[in-house]
Amino acid sequence: MTEPVVxxxxxxxxxxxxxxxxxxxxxxxxxxxxxxxxxYSAFYFQLKDDASVMDVTLWKNVxxxxxIELRDGMLVEMDGAFDVYTAxxxxxxxxxxxxxxxxxxxxxxxxxxxxxxxxxxLMSDERKKPLPEFPERIALVTSPNGAAVHDVLRTLAxxxxxxxxLFYGTAVEGADVEHQIAAAIEAADAQSTQSAQDxxxxxxxxxxxxxxxxxxxxxxxxxxxxxxxxxxPIVAGIGHEPDHSIADMVADVxxxxxxAAAEAVVPDREELRGVLRGFAMxxxxxxxxxxxxxxxxxxxxxxxxxLPGRLAHDxxxxxxxxxxxxxxxxxxxxxxxxxxxxxxxxxxAIGPRLIQPxxxxxxxxxxxxxxxxxxxxxxxxxAAVFDAATNGVVDSVEKVTVGDDITVKVADGxxxxxxxxxxxxxxxxx
Numbered sequence: 001m002t003e004p005v006v007x008x009x010x011x012x013x014x015x016x017x018x019x020x021x022x023x024x025x026x027x028x029x030x031x032x033x034x035x036x037x038x039x040y041s042a043f044y045f046q047l048k049d050d051a052s053v054m055d056v057t058l059w060k061n062v063x064x065x066x067x068i069e070l071r072d073g074m075l076v077e078m079d080g081a082f083d084v085y086t087a088x089x090x091x092x093x094x095x096x097x098x099x100x101x102x103x104x105x106x107x108x109x110x111x112x113x114x115x116x117x118x119x120x121x122l123m124s125d126e127r128k129k130p131l132p133e134f135p136e137r138i139a140l141v142t143s144p145n146g147a148a149v150h151d152v153l154r155t156l157a158x159x160x161x162x163x164x165x166l167f168y169g170t171a172v173e174g175a176d177v178e179h180q181i182a183a184a185i186e187a188a189d190a191q192s193t194q195s196a197q198d199x200x201x202x203x204x205x206x207x208x209x210x211x212x213x214x215x216x217x218x219x220x221x222x223x224x225x226x227x228x229x230x231x232x233p234i235v236a237g238i239g240h241e242p243d244h245s246i247a248d249m250v251a252d253v254x255x256x257x258x259x260a261a262a263e264a265v266v267p268d269r270e271e272l273r274g275v276l277r278g279f280a281m282x283x284x285x286x287x288x289x290x291x292x293x294x295x296x297x298x299x300x301x302x303x304x305x306x307l308p309g310r311l312a313h314d315x316x317x318x319x320x321x322x323x324x325x326x327x328x329x330x331x332x333x334x335x336x337x338x339x340x341x342x343x344x345x346x347x348x349a350i351g352p353r354l355i356q357p358x359x360x361x362x363x364x365x366x367x368x369x370x371x372x373x374x375x376x377x378x379x380x381x382x383a384a385v386f387d388a389a390t391n392g393v394v395d396s397v398e399k400v401t402v403g404d405d406i407t408v409k410v411a412d413g414x415x416x417x418x419x420x421x422x423x424x425x426x427x428x429x430x
Contacts, residue, residue, distance in 0.1 A: 009089075010086055013084050013086040013089055014086060016084055017083060017084035017086060020081060020082035020083060020084060020091070021081050021082070021083060022081070023081055023082070024079070024080070024081050025079070025080065025081060025082075025093075026077055026078070026079050027047060027054075027077070027078050027080075027093060028049075028075070028076070028077045028078075028101055029047035029048055029049050029054075029075070029076070029078075030047065030048050030049065030073060030074070030075055030076075031045060031046075031047060031070050031071065031072055031073065031074045031075075031076060032045065032046050032047075032048050032053070032072055032073075033045040033046050033072070034070050034071060034072055036069070036070070036071070038060070039391075040388060040407075040416075041059065041060055041416055042057050042058060042059045042060060043056075043057075043058040043060065043063060043070075044056070044057055044058075044389075045058070045070075047076075047078065047093065054092075054093055055090070055091070055092040055093065056078070056092060056093045056094075056095065057083070057092040057093070057094055058094075058095050058098075059094075062095060062096065062097075062098075063098075066097065066098045066099075068098055068099075068100060070098075074100065075100070075101045076098055076099065076100055076101055077098070077099050077100075077101045078093065078095040078097070078098050079095065079096050079097040079098075080093055080094050080095040080096045080097070081093075081094060081096075082094070085403075086403060087401055087402065087403025087404055088389075088403075088404075106212065106213065106216065107212070110216070110219045110246065113219065113221060113246060114219075114246050114249065117221065117224055117246065117249075117250065118249075122224060122225070122228045122250050123249045123250055127228070128252040128253075129232075129233040129252045130233065130252075131202055131233050131235070131252070131253060131264070131265060132201045132202055132233070133267070134267065135163055135201035135202050135265060135266065136162075136163060136164065136201055137163065137164045137165075137166055137199060137200045137201055138156065138163050138164070138165050138166065138200060138201065138202055138203075138204060138265060138266070139165075139166045139167075139168060139188035139191070139200035139202070139203040139204065139232070140152060140153075140165055140166065140167050140168065140203075140204045140206070141168045141170060141181070141184045141185055141188055141203060141204065141205045141206070142169070142170070142172065142204075142205070142206045142207060142258070143169065143170065143171060143172045143207070144167070144169040146172065146207065146208050147208045148206045148207055148208040148237075148258040149167075149206075151208075151257075151258050151259045151262070152204060152206055152237075152258050152259065152261070152262040153165065155259050155262035155263060156262050156266060158269070159262070159263065159266050159267070159268050159269055160266035160267060160268075160269060161269070163266055166188070166191070166200055168184040168185075168187055168188045169184070170183070170184040172207045172217065172218075173210065173214050173217065177217045178217040178218075178220035178222045178223050179222065181205075181217055181218070181223050181226075182220075182222045182223050182225075182226035183226075185203065185205060185223070185226040185227060185230060185234070186226055186229075186230075188200055188203050188230075188232070189203065189229075189230040189231060189232050200232055201232070201233075202232065202233045202234070202235065202265045203230065203232050203233070203234045203235070204234075204235050204237065204258075204261050204262065204265060205218075205227065205234055205235070205236045205237070205238070205247060205251065206236070206237040206238065206258035206261050206262075207237075207238050207239065207258070208239070208258060209239045209240040209243065210239060215238060215239050215243055215245055218236075218238045218245040218246065218247040218248075219245045219246040219247065220246075221246075223246075223247055224246045224247060224249075224250045227247055227250045227251055228250050233252045233253070234251045234252050234253075235251060235252065235253040235254075235255055235261045235264050235265050236248045236250075236251035236253070236254055236255065236261065237254075237255040237256070237257055237258040237259070237260055237261025237262075237264075239257075240256065240257055241256045241257065378409070378410055378411040379411040383408050383409060383410045384408075384409045385406055385407070385408055385409075386406065386407045386408075386409065387399065387400065387404065387405075387406060387407075388404070388405035388406055388407050388416065389404075389405065391407075394406060397422050397423070397424050397425075400419050400422065401419065401422070402419050402420060402421065402422060403418065403419060404418070404419045405417070405418055405419075406418070406419060
C-alpha cells in the first residue's frame with residue numbers, strides 16, 4: 001500500500017482552497033448578522049437554513065453593483081464559490097451575484113407596481129379628499145366572515161352609534177379576489193349617485209392581519225385604481241401596524257388596523273358629550289347675560305330720570321380723569337424706557353468681565369484636550385494598527401500572524417494591508 005504524501009498545513013489548505021474555488025454554486029438561504037454600514041472593504045455575515053449556517057464574505061463593490069439592500073431575514077440566492085483564508089483555516093462563501101428569492105420576488109413586484117402608480121399621481125396628497133366630520137352613513141367593504149367586520153362594527157357602535165352602516169361584503173383572499181374587492185368599492189361609491197337616502201359619506205376598506213401573500217390582493221393595480229377613482233372619501237385599514245399595502249397608499253386616509261380605521265371616520269361619543277356640555281353652558285351664560293343686560297338698562301334709565309345732574313357731573317369728572325391719564329402715560333413710559341436703557345448698558349459693560357474667567361478656563365481645557373487627543377498624535381506621523389477581522393488594537397507582534405489583514409489608521413484616513421513578515425524587537429531595541 002502506497003503511503004500518502006505528507007504535506008504542510010499551508011499546502012493542505014491551499015489545495016482545499018483551489019478545489020473550492022473551482023466549484024461554482026448557487027446557494028439559497030436566509031441572511032443573518034448583516035450590518036449595512038460596515039467599515040471594512042467587505043461585509044461579513046451568515047447565510048442559514050433550518051439546519052446549517054455558513055459564513056459569507058461579500059465585497060462592497062459586488063454588493064453595490066447588485067442594486068439590492070440586504071437585511072436580516074431576507075431570503076436570497078447567491079452565485080459564487082467557497083474560499084479559504086489559509087492563515088486562519090477559515091472557509092467563507094464569496095458571492096459574485098445576488099438575487100432576492102421567494103417572498104422577495106413578490107415584494108419587488110409590489111414595489112415596482114407602487115412606483116408606477118405613484119408616477120401616475122395616484123398617491124399624491126393633492127388628489128386625496130378630506131373626511132366628513134360627522135358622517136351619517138358609512139359604507140363598509142370587507143369579508144362578512146372575518147374578525148375585522150366585528151371589530152369595526154363594535155368600534156362604530158361604541159364611539160358613534162347614530163351612524164348607519166351600509167355593508168358591502170366581499171372575499172378578501174383567494175384566487176382573483178381583487179376583482180371582487182374592486183367591484184365592492186365601485187358599488188359602494190356608485191350607490192351614492194342613485195339615492196340620496198343611501199348615500200355613503202365615507203367608505204371603509206378593511207381586512208384583518210395575515211401573511212404578505214394574504215394581503216397581496218390589496219396591492220393589486222385593480223383595487224388601487226378603484227380606490228383612486230372613487231368620489232367618496234376612502235379610509236383603508238389593511239392588516240396590522242407593520243403591514244403596508246398599495247391600497248393604504250392610494251386611500252385618502254391610511255389606518256394601521258381595521259379598528260383604527262373605524263376610529264378615524266367617526267368622532268368619539270364621550271368627546272361629543274363634552275363639546276355639547278360646553279355648548280349648553282355657553283347657552284346658559286348667554287341667557288343669563290341677556291337677563292342682566294336688560295336689568296342694567298332698566299336701572300340706568302331709572303338713574304337717569306332720578307339724578308340727571310349728578311350723572312352729567314360724574315361724566316365730566318371721568319372725562320377729566322381720562323385726559324390726565326392720557327397725558328401722564330407717555331411721560332411715565334419715557335422714564336421707564338430710559339431706566340431700561342441704562343440697565344441694559346450696565347449689563348453690556350460688565351458682561352465681558354463676568355464671562356472672561358470662564359472663557360480662559362475653557363481655552364486652557366481645550367488646549368489640554370488637544371494635546372491628549374489621539375488624532376493629534378497621529379498628525380505627528382504616528383499610526384494606529386487594528387486587526388481587520390476583529391477591529392482589535394494590534395500593540396504586539398504576537399497578536400498577528402503572516403497573512404492577517406490589518407487596518408492602519410493615520411491622520412488623514414485608513415490603509416488596509418496584509419501581514420507578509422513579522423519581526424520581533426530585541427530587548428535592546430525596546
